[in-house]
Amino acid sequence: xxxxxxxxxxxxxxxxxxxxxxxxxxxxxxxxxxxxxxxxxxxxxxxxxxxxxxxxxxxxxxxxxxxxxxxxxxxxxxxxxxxxxxxxxxxxxxxxxxxxxxxxxxxxxxxxxxxxxxxxxxxxxxxxxxxxxxxxxxxxxxxxxxxxxxxxxxxxxxxxxxxxxxxxxxxxxxxxxxxxxxxxxxxxxxxxxxxxxxxxxxxxxxxxxxxxxxxxxxxxxxxxxxxxxxxxxxxxxxxxxxxxxxxxxxxxxxxxxxxxxxxxxxxxxxxxxxxxxxxxxxxxxxxxxxxxxxxxxxxxxxxxxxxxxxxxxxxxxxxxxxxxxxxxxxxxxxxxxxxxxxxxxxxxxxxxxxxxxxxxxxxxxxxxxxxxxxxxxxxxxxxxxxxxxxxxxxxxxxxxxxxxxxxxxxxxxxxxxxxxxxxxxxxxxxxxxxxxxxxxxxxxxxxxxxxxxxxxxxxxxxxxxxxxxxxxxxxxxxxxxxxxxxxxxxxxxxxxxxxxxxxxxxxxxxxxxxxxxxxxxxxxxxxxxxxxxxxxxxxxxxxxxxxxxxxxxxxxxxxxxxxxxxxxxxxxxxxxxxxxxx
Numbered sequence: 001x002x003x004x005x006x007x008x009x010x011x012x013x014x015x016x017x018x019x020x021x022x023x024x025x026x027x028x029x030x031x032x033x034x035x036x037x038x039x040x041x042x043x044x045x046x047x048x049x050x051x052x053x054x055x056x057x058x059x060x061x062x063x064x065x066x067x068x069x070x071x072x073x074x075x076x077x078x079x080x081x082x083x084x085x086x087x088x089x090x091x092x093x094x095x096x097x098x099x100x101x102x103x104x105x106x107x108x109x110x111x112x113x114x115x116x117x118x119x120x121x122x123x124x125x126x127x128x129x130x131x132x133x134x135x136x137x138x139x140x141x142x143x144x145x146x147x148x149x150x151x152x153x154x155x156x157x158x159x160x161x162x163x164x165x166x167x168x169x170x171x172x173x174x175x176x177x178x179x180x181x182x183x184x185x186x187x188x189x190x191x192x193x194x195x196x197x198x199x200x201x202x203x204x205x206x207x208x209x210x211x212x213x214x215x216x217x218x219x220x221x222x223x224x225x226x227x228x229x230x231x232x233x234x235x236x237x238x239x240x241x242x243x244x245x246x247x248x249x250x251x252x253x254x255x256x257x258x259x260x261x262x263x264x265x266x267x268x269x270x271x272x273x274x275x276x277x278x279x280x281x282x283x284x285x286x287x288x289x290x291x292x293x294x295x296x297x298x299x300x301x302x303x304x305x306x307x308x309x310x311x312x313x314x315x316x317x318x319x320x321x322x323x324x325x326x327x328x329x330x331x332x333x334x335x336x337x338x339x340x341x342x343x344x345x346x347x348x349x350x351x352x353x354x355x356x357x358x359x360x361x362x363x364x365x366x367x368x369x370x371x372x373x374x375x376x377x378x379x380x381x382x383x384x385x386x387x388x389x390x391x392x393x394x395x396x397x398x399x400x401x402x403x404x405x406x407x408x409x410x411x412x413x414x415x416x417x418x419x420x421x422x423x424x425x426x427x428x429x430x431x432x433x434x435x436x437x438x439x440x441x442x443x444x445x446x447x448x449x450x451x452x453x454x455x456x457x458x459x460x461x462x463x464x465x466x467x468x469x470x471x472x473x474x475x476x477x478x479x480x481x482x483x484x485x486x487x488x489x490x491x492x493x494x495x496x497x498x499x500x501x502x503x504x505x506x507x508x509x510x511x512x513x514x515x516x517x518x519x520x521x522x523x524x525x526x527x528x529x530x531x532x533x534x535x536x537x538x539x540x541x542x543x544x545x546x547x548x549x550x551x552x553x554x555x556x557x558x559x560x561x562x563x564x565x566x567x568x569x570x571x572x573x574x575x576x577x578x579x580x581x582x
Contacts, residue, residue, distance in 0.1 A: 026258035027215075027231030031578050033265045033560075034286045036276050039460040040224035040269050044210040045203075046196040047130050050138040050501075051464060052480060053269070055193045056570040060229060060265075062196035062212035065097055065123065066187060068569050071251055072243040075484055075567060077187055081118070081197065081213075086190070092182035093148075097123070097190075099173040104234045108211045110201040115234050118197060118213050120169035126197045127167060128153060129160045136468070138500040139194040141491055146186075148178040160200070184522045188483030193570070215260040215574045224461075229265040229573075240575070250562050250575075260574035261562075271460070273434050286560045286578065290319070290552035294434050296365035299555055303366065313558030313582075319565045321552050322481035324376050324489060325368070327354075327545040328504040333473050335417070336425065339508070339541065342418055345404040347542035350425075352397035353445040354545050363437055368548035373535040374489045376549040378567065380523040381486030381531045397449045408450060415450040424452050427474045428466070431457040438476060467503050477503070478550070481568055485523070486531050490515055493538060506543040558582075 037053040046058050067080035079085055081103060087096040097120075104115040130137040131144070131153040143150065147166030153159075166178045179186065189195060202211040209218050215235050220228035238259045244251025268285075270276045273292035277299070280288040291299050299309060305316040329347055331337040336346050360368045375382045401407070405418030417423045427442055429435040439455045446453045458466075466472050482488050491497055494515050495507035514534050521527040538544060556563050561577040 027260045027263040029231070029263035031262045031264065033262045033573060033576060033578060034268075034284060035265060035573075036268050036270045036279060036285050036288070038273070038276060039271060041227070042461050042464070044218070045135075046126070046194050046198060047132075047135055047137045047139065049194075051460065052570060057218070057227065057229075057267075058196060058210075059193045059214075059570050060216045060573055061210050061214045061218055062193065062198065063103075063214050064191050064193060064196045066191040068191060068566060069242045070240075070566060070569070070572065070575055071246045071564070073246040076243065077191055078242070080191070081123075086177075086187065093179045095177040095179075095186065097175040097177070099123075099175070100236065101173060103213050103236050105199050105202070105211050105213055106217045106232055106234055108199075108202050108205075108207050110199070110205040110207055110211070116199065116201075118199075119172050120175040121172075122197050122199060123175050124167045124169060125160055125200045127195065128162070128164070129198075129203070132158045132160065134158070136500070138468075139192075141494070141497045141501055142189050142192070142194065144496070146179050146181075146183060148180055181520070183519070185483060185485050185487055188485065191568075192482050194482075216265060224269055226269065227267045229267065231260055231263045235260075238574075247564050250564055253562055253577075254575060261577045262573070265573055271430075272432055280555065280557075283557065283581075287554065287556035287563060289554040289565060290321075290367075290550075291555055292434060293364040293367045293550070293553075294437055296367055296553060300365070300553060305555070309555075315556055315558070317554045317556075317565065319552040319554050320377060321550050322376055322378050322484060322567050323478055323550050324371055324374060325476070325478050325547040325550055326371070326374075327474060327476045327547060329474050329543055329545075330470065330472060330503075331505045331507065331543050332470055335423070336473065337505075342404040342406070344541055345400045346406060349397035349400045349406075349449055350446065350451070351539075351542050351545045352391070352393045352400070353449045353451075354547070355392050355441070355445055356547065357392065359441060360548060363434075363441060364548060364550070367551045367553055369551065371546040371548050373531075374493070374538060374544070374546065375486045375531065375535075376481075376489075379481060379484055379486055379489065381528055383528065383532060383535070394445075394448045401449065401451075406451075413450065414452045422452075424454060425473060426454050426456055428456045428458065428463050428472050429476065430460060430463070468499065470499065470505065472503075475503070476547070480570075484568060486527075487519065490518070490531070490534055493534075493543065504543040506541070508537060508541060511537045 039051060039053040041054045041057060042049055042051055044057060046062055049055055049058055063081050065081045066077050069076040069078050081099055083098045083100050099120060103118040107113055107115045130140045149164035149166050152162060152164050168176045199211060215232055216229035217232045219230045240254040240257050240259055273295055277295050279285045299306060329336050336343060356370050373383055401415060406415045408414060409416050415423050429439050435457060443453060467475060492501050493506045494502060495512045498505040498507055511534055514530050518527050518530040554565055559579050559581045561579060562575050566572055
């Protein structure tokens with residue numbers, strides 16, 4: 001009896017050492033990470049947020065089923081909420097996820113002031129609520145038409161608890177996802193912040209602060225100004241064990257440590273680029289990613305860090321982002337929208353007027369390369385040498401406009417529309433110094449081909465709302481890869497995504513057919529051929545002006561440890577550490 005009890009105690013002690021008795025978080029409450037967001041947060045709801053600033057917060061408050069290995073290259077997924085990677089059936093349509101036990105949502109009045117365990121039903125609820133028409137989820141395209149039986153979620157009054165064949169829970173900790181057809185990128189989707197898990201009680205109660213299971217919880221919130229995250233004391237035991245292929249030094253420094261390391265993250269919203277740079281140089285911000293290109297001269301000299309900054313121990317990393325800078329035009333706009341030849345000619349002329357080289361040289365300070373397709377380097381499907389129909393050519397732009405009736409009829413130097421009415425375009429832009437510089441570039445470009453443009457400046461969040469409502473005629477945007485595949489960029493032009501991810505509201509059946517064919521193929525020469533055809537259609541109909549692929553200049557202070565930008569994850573806060581400043 002005594003021997004049996006001793007054996008039992010030894011087993012219990014061993015189990016504690018391996019899991020439950022390891023501190024849920026080794027985060028040091030005396031350590032604070034100081035960071036900035038370049039745009040105001042919107043709504044801290046995974047199903048509704050689509051901007052980088054808000055998703056950066058969501059990535060740390062909530063949890064998606066899977067996560068990227070911090071240091072592995074090429075990019076590698078790993079379990080997050082699950083005990084292992086999902087089991088996939090032979091026909092590649094069924095995914096079985098087994099959840100870790102003991103994962104808990106942070107305490108909230110909706111749970112009676114206590115934490116609550118995360119279970120498979122929470123994942124079903126979180127996925128199905130994207131179909132709620134009241135939410136207008138910009139991420140519905142990730143699931144719509146893919147989950148078996150999901151048409152039932154769109155019939156009658158929406159019910160997030162309605163059972164469908166595509167999402168079932170055989171038991172409390174098992175989720176089974178059934179797709180209508182194989183999806184080569186579905187595992188990547190399960191690592192996106194947009195598919196993070198929420199609790200139905202807190203959503204129904206409209207809890208004052210977001211409630212998740214992630215490494216941090218929001219404790220202070222001054223909207224559009226300052227947010228404070230503190231390490232979640234209920235965060236499950238998480239010991240770093242990622243691959244060190246990209247940075248063995250960081251791998252050694254983190255080996256065996258419990259995450260997160262830093263107890264507090266102080267986040268300021270600073271929309272003015274110069275203020276962000278000065279905040280970093282004044283040592284108020286621990287890192288800056290990236291240095292705004294228009295202000296690169298404040299920290300760079302001949303493409304290298306300034307000597308005086310090197311002397312302070314500041315470090316520079318040039319990072320080729322998996323991102324695209326582009327200008328989209330509203331295809332439903334009565335002036336430049338539509339698929340008739342005159343409107344196509346107008347958009348093509350706008351694209352031909354864009355002086356990409358000047359943009360890179362003057363505004364980007366050389367920290368960009370020309371974009372010739374929607375797919376940036378390092379994204380599966382990128383074509384290093386695509387044919388381009390949008391090179392800078394103002395003479396051809398003027399000829400196109402003349403040919404299709406956009407002429408200066410009254411001699412005032414500005415063109416009119418084919419019906420003789422004034423041709424005045426409205427471009428929306430950010431109310432910042434960088435926004436004003438970009439306005440000047442477009443004003444010069446369009447003036448050279450005789451088109452008058454006026455600018456409507458506003459806050460990023462306001463522009464985003466207006467764009468979703470179809471009230472924006474033209475707007476510059478940047479898309480950063482949610483996952484490293486061409487699908488993630490071409491879905492921005494897929495017709496059924498109009499009004500959500502497809503802000504240009506581009507609807508072209510020929511493009512949609514190619515997109516749907518490409519979905520059935522893995523990364524391959526056959527799929528790349530489809531992508532080339534899709535690029536040709538984009539350039540022919542010109543819903544976008546392809547601008548640049550950005551090259552980020554990231555800088556960080558010497559007291560920040562374990563820093564390395566990840567190509568897809570928006571933040572690396574849980575891996576970072578700080579040491580005393582000198």
